[in-house]
Amino acid sequence: MLCFNHFNFNVLDLDRSLAFYKQALGLTPVREKEAEDQSFKLVYLADATGSPFQLELTWLRDRKEPYNLGECEFHLAFTADDFQAMYEKHKAMGCICFENPAMGIYFISDPDGYWIEIVPAKG
Template sequence: MKFTFAHNNFNVIDLDKSLKFYEEALGLKEVRRKEAADGSFILVYLGDATTSYQLELTWLRDWEKDSYNLGDNEFHLAFETEDMEAAHAKHKEMGCICFENPAMGIYFINDPDGYWLEIVPAKRS
């Protein structure tokens, strides 16, 4: 028996704001969407047009709080980039860098709901 990664899910408060952020910050685009017949939820799957891996954003109509409890933000998704300098400059301009570790050559950005996303240099062989 073999298992492969399919997607991760983040619940979001403002779906449109999140979609705009993920496209601007990481180039992720909507690849499919599922809306509940009763309007109670919307699932939007984002892809990078390179891998089959997807990020599922879930909007829940009846969520009554203005945020999600993300604990200590000890979990995250990581994204590779070929151009760390340009990525860092873009994210700095967007004001979304939340933590930097220059010694490791990485940094983190946070999305509109506070999820942390790690930016790492692409592995070179």
């Protein structure tokens, strides 16, 4: 049997990304790994539900140029129990990058340009 473990996003500014994921999605660090020579750092984030799935943020010390994300044809998705409240929060943060009212979803963009889909909980 297999189960999802984590997904990785590479980030340029780890502190900025950690602040964004905390504020926008309530994700908090649950473990870290840093290279002995401090050339990279991995930080694993988890949500408050106890889900085993984690988001791994990878910071590379020598990376200065933005990552090429192509056409953003990949994304993570989160279910929001209070969809309208999350929408208003993300709107106030200025991080909504695409809305699809017909499907009842929207996307936010993190500081590095990764897209994250927000879907309402099924009622």
